[in-house]
């Protein structure tokens with residue numbers, strides 16, 4: 001398995017992008033680059049600094065394992081409408097050698113609708129043809145988004161997020177669909193607070209994945225205030241499971 005930590009950049013970050021390669025390099029562990037949450041809405045502004053961001057990461061040989069492009073329309077009637085914004089993410093991923101691209105399943109009124117799922121599937125496949133990274137969708141237990149069960153039934157490649165679903169459901173998904181899980185966002189939820197450092201539950205998920213000889217990529221995805229814990233956990237998890 002390969003481990004990395006979440007490192008987010010923000011929409012108005014063009015100033016700090018100047019030094020971001022050095023900053024990330026100094027963390028001493030590989031990263032998953034989190035693009036701004038409002039990537040789609042601020043796309044025109046962000047588009048201007050994406051090439052510079054890629055250069056920064058390449059110039060400093062930053063190991064970028066994954067790119068997280070959270071929000072944007074992933075269900076569109078024409079693949080071109082999706083590729084219109086997703087293409088740049090595929091391009092960035094190719095430039096920095098990322099192995100995974102992660103999208104959130106869209107908030108949509110047509111959730112659970114077969115047609116929407118078919119459109120989602122064909123859009124993901126279109127982007128997959130443009131990039132060497134694996135394109136995956138993150139698991140959510142419901143609400144306004146495509147439920148992880150729909151994504152799993154449609155055989156879409158998954159990013160298991162251990163904070164976005166109950167522990168029991170996460171374990172069941174690992175048992176039944178580990179072949180479909182390509183990437184993991186590892187953290188632990190406590191009450192309503194998600195993305196806390198792993199405890200008993202997160203460790204149990206890792207142990208089971210290892211027993212199943214699962215050899216994908218894992219992002220330690222804690223809230224920013226836990227950056228020290230992210231780095232430490234990335235190192236010890238690599239020490240335990242890095243050879244699988």
Ligand SMILES: [Zn+2]
Nearest residue numbers: 138161185221
């Ligand atoms: Zn996540």
